[in-house]
Amino acid sequence: MIPIKEIAKKINLDESNIEYYGKYKAKINYHSQSEKAEVILVTAMNPTPYGEGKTTVAIGLNDALNKIGKKSIATLREPSLGPVFGLKGGACGGGKAQVIPSEDINLHFNGDFHAITSANNLIAAALDNSIYFDNLLNIDINKIYFKRCLDMNDRSLRNITINDKKINREEGFNITAASEIMSILCISKDLNDFENRINDIILAKKTNGEYLYLKELNITGSIMALMREALKPNLVQSLEENPIVIHGGPFANISTGISSVISLKLSRGLADYVVTEAGFGFDLGGFKFTDIICRDLNINPKIVFIVTIRALKYNGEDNLDKGLENMKAHIEALNNINASFVITINKFNDDKEEELNKVIAYANNLDTTCIINNVYEEGATGALALAKYITSMETKPLNFLYKKEDSIKNKINNICKNIFHTENINYNEIANQKIEDLEKMNCHHLICIAKTPLSISDDQKKLGYPKDFILTITNISIHNGAKLIIVHMGNILLMPGLPKKSNAEIIYLDHELNIKNLQ
Numbered sequence: 032m033i034p035i036k037e038i039a040k041k042i043n044l045d046e047s048n049i050e051y052y053g054k055y056k057a058k059i060n061y062h063s064q065s066e067k068a069e070v071i072l073v074t075a076m077n078p079t080p081y082g083e084g085k086t087t088v089a090i091g092l093n094d095a096l097n098k099i100g101k102k103s104i105a106t107l108r109e110p111s112l113g114p115v116f117g118l119k120g121g122a123c124g125g126g127k128a129q130v131i132p133s134e135d136i137n138l139h140f141n142g143d144f145h146a147i148t149s150a151n152n153l154i155a156a157a158l159d160n161s162i163y164f165d166n167l168l169n170i171d172i173n174k175i176y177f178k179r180c181l182d183m184n185d186r187s188l189r190n191i192t193i194n195d196k197k198i199n200r201e202e203g204f205n206i207t208a209a210s211e212i213m214s215i216l217c218i219s220k221d222l223n224d225f226e227n228r229i230n231d232i233i234l235a236k237k238t239n240g241e242y243l244y245l246k247e248l249n250i251t252g253s254i255m256a257l258m259r260e261a262l263k264p265n266l267v268q269s270l271e272e273n274p275i276v277i278h279g280g281p282f283a284n285i286s287t288g289i290s291s292v293i294s295l296k297l298s299r300g301l302a303d304y305v306v307t308e309a310g311f312g313f314d315l316g317g318f319k320f321t322d323i324i325c326r327d328l329n330i331n332p333k334i335v336f337i338v339t340i341r342a343l344k345y346n347g348e349d350n351l352d353k354g355l356e357n358m359k360a361h362i363e364a365l366n367n368i369n370a371s372f373v374i375t376i377n378k379f380n381d382d383k384e385e386e387l388n389k390v391i392a393y394a395n396n397l398d399t400t401c402i403i404n405n406v407y408e409e410g411a412t413g414a415l416a417l418a419k420y421i422t423s424m425e426t427k428p429l430n431f432l433y434k435k436e437d438s439i440k441n442k443i444n445n446i447c448k449n450i451f452h453t454e455n456i457n458y459n460e461i462a463n464q465k466i467e468d469l470e471k472m473n474c475h476h477l478i479c480i481a482k483t484p485l486s487i488s489d490d491q492k493k494l495g496y497p498k499d500f501i502l503t504i505t506n507i508s509i510h511n512g513a514k515l516i517i518v519h520m521g522n523i524l525l526m527p528g529l530p531k532k533s534n535a536e537i538i539y540l541d542h543e544l545n546i547k548n549l550q
Contacts, residue, residue, distance in 0.1 A: 032131055038268045042104060042301040049266065052141050055132050058263040059276070062221070063300020068104075070299070070330050071421055073308040074317030075337040076357050077485055077494070079345045082119055083337050084377045084407070085308040088414070091128035091406025092335065093306045094271040095418035098411040103273070103304040105130075106294045109144065109265075109280035110137045111208045113184040113527055116535040120550035122280075126407030130267055130275045134546045144182045144207055144280065146261035150254045151212045155179045157248045158234055163197050170243055172200050174236035176508065178525075182207035186528030205525040209285040212258075214479075214513035217279035217291045218323070222255075222262055228512035229254055242472070245512070264294040271411055274302075283310025284484045285525050287319050287515070292328065304422070311484035313361045318450050321368055321429055323477050323515070331426040334372035335417070336361065338390060340382045346494045351386055355393050356496035360452060360487055362397055367449040369430040374401040375417050380408060435475045439466050439507075442478045443518055447502055451487050455501040462519075465507035469516065474509065482520035489521030 035057045039049050048061035073089040089105050096103035107130065110122035121137035123130045130136060139145065155177060162170050181188060181204050188204035207213060211232055219225035230246035237243055245251065264278040278294035281287045288310030298305045309316030313336065325332060338358050340351070347354025358374070365372050374394050376387060387403060394401035402420055405413035432449050433442040440458070448454050458466070485491040488500045506519035529535070537548045 032268060033272055035266060035268070038272065038274050039266060042102075042274050044266075044301070050263070055267065056135060056141060057266045058141065058260060059266050059297060060263055061297065063297050066296055066299035068299040068302045068305045069426075070295070070332040071304060071306045071335060072317065072320055072332040073306065073335045073337065074313045074320075075311070076342055076361050077312040077314070077346060077487060079342050080118060080485065083339045083342050084125065085310075085337060086122055087124040087126065087128045088335065088337055088375065088377055088404060088406055089306050089308040090124040090130055090269050090275065091404065091410060091414045092418060092421070093275070094128065094269055094273050094406075094411035095414035096304050096306070096422070097271070097273045099415065099418055101304055101418075101422065102302045103306060104276055104298040104302040105269070105274075105306045106276045106278070106290045106298050107308060108290045108310070109140050109277050111144065111206065111280055111282070112138070112182045113206050113208070115549070116529070116538070117184050117527065117533055118530045120534055127270060127410035128406040129270050130277070131270060132267070134549055136267060136277065137549055138546075140277070141260070141265050143261040143265070143278070146257050147210065147212045147216065148180055148182055148207045150257045151180045151207070151210045153250060153253060153257065154232070154234070154245060154248070157250050159193070159195075159198055161248060163195065168243060168247060169238045171236045171238050172198065175200065175202070175234065177232070177234040178203055178205050180205045180207045180210040184527045184529045186526065189524065189526045203526065206282070206527060208280055208282040209525045211510045211512055213279065213281045214286055214510050214515060216258070216261065217281055217287055217289055218513050220292055220296065225258070225262060226251065226255055228514075230512075232512040233509055262293065264291065264297055283316030283319065285481045285523060287323060287479060288316030289320050289324060292324060295324070295328075312487075313364060314450050314487050315480065315482070315484055318364070318368075318446075319479060321370065322431065323479070325429055326431055326477070331371070331428055333421050333424050333426055334365065334370050335421060336365065336372050336374050337377050338374060339377045339379065340386050340390070341379070343390065348494060351389065353495055355390065357487070357494070358390075358394070359397065360496040362399055363452065364450045367430070368432065369427050371424055371426045373417070373420055373424065374399055376401065376403045378403050378405045378407070378413075435477065439469060439474070439516060443504070446478060446480065451502060452496070452498075453488070453500055453502055455499065456504065457501050458504045462504040462507045469507070469509060474516065476509070476511075476514045476516045479510070479515040479517050480520060481517055481523045481525070483523065489523075
């Protein structure tokens with residue numbers, strides 16, 4: 032690693048614009064005056080449970096762009112401790128396309144997740160405290176929507192009972208990455224926008240049927256104090272000494288799946304290209320980026336769509352030909368929003384030449400360019416062809432699938448038809464009632480789908496390109512501060528559990544204080 036001040040110099044940030052967190056990490060305390068850079072979004076097909084390397088490809092592509100003389104910055108999400116100690120592991124890339132110092136980034140990175148968790152739980156504590164002391168706000172304890180959170184996979188906290196002298200109610204924890212504070216951090220344009228959105232959070236209903244907003248608790252100032260440093264993006268570097276900005280970390284299967292708008296706006300003012308990634312497949316994070324962020328910021332991104340041989344085989348139940356149908360499903364979805372995209376195969380050393388050629392031929396038959404990258408083994412060199420192609424691509428204006436003023440069901444139905452490829456939608460009684468409540472308050476928020484990432488359906492066992500399936504809407508919740516309606520599909524959980532054999536069992540600290548086996 033080189034000192035972080037040297038990385039800052041590469042993007043014209045002097046020492047007055049950065050706050051050091053040791054020798055190799057810094058917070059950026061700077062607001063760009065212009066936002067000129069083109070945005071490159073890295074997304075993927077439906078992955079295996081281990082992921083398909085979006086972070087690795089984003090880092091390698093960023094390195095390749097810099098190698099061919101383009102000024103480029105990658106903006107990435109922060110890792111959550113849940114996956115780090117769970118199944119997927121860390122989120123710093125792999126092989127020769129990594130962001131460093133990886134141990135510091137994967138564990139407690141500059142305190143951002145701690146700040147979000149603390150702010151969230153202060154709200155929950157203040158809410159219950161208001162009820163305890165005579166409930167002067169007339170909160171209906173049976174209609175409290177705001178939950179506590181924790182940055183760890185812990186299934187035992189999904190449902191808890193609060194037993195106090197004056198408070199007895201059922202509640203539960205969400206993982207921090209699914210919290211509304213995290214969504215607001217990543218959608219806000221600046222500090223003032225963040226504060227306004229915090230005040231607009233709906234916490235509960237009152238006994239008279241009106242909503243209780245966070246601003247009524249009079250704790251906004253304390254939340255802003257907790258979030259002061261967490262609102263600043265973090266600067267680190269790749270193995271090839273190129274700038275990486277990391278900020279925010281919502282999951283894409285239960286939240287927005289994007290890094291912060293603050294980091295995106297900042298980076299667009301400092302570079303010619305900004306490479307960013309969105310969680311899981313295009314049906315989740317990729318679509319949310321185009322529908323929510325690009326709509327709000329008027330961006331038409333160039334999209335890199337990743338496939339891997341292992342994911343294609345996974346989606347085909349060990350049959351590559353069948354698995355290619357999953358790639359086709361996402362290509363059709365990308366075409367439905369008029370996206371400018373290129374397919375890339377994230378190559379691994381055990382991929383067979385005939386299989387790689389089959390994927391390229393299949394993509395070409397769908398009038399789509401497909402380029403192999405090998406950033407894991409070769410770093411920037413492995414993505415030079417991809418970098419040259421993506422810079423030559425022309426962008427098209429995105430086709431948004433609905434208008435903000437459309438009804439909630441029309442919004443959901445259009446997404447289901449064009450992204451998940453089904454018009455068979457079942458709304459249960461709970462979802463119907465909540466939609467009716469939101470329509471009464473004239474809610475015109477955007478839609479954020481929460482569902483399994485392993486299928487374009489809401490059933491993780493329906494792999495490939497399932498047809499004639501039914502999507503079941505099991506719940507609707509509102510993130511009023513983030514201006515999002517969260518649509519729960521199937522058996523989606525907002526607090527994951529650890530797998531039977533977790534990464535927590537193999538990570539250790541040696542006698543020289545080096546962390547081992549953190550992947």
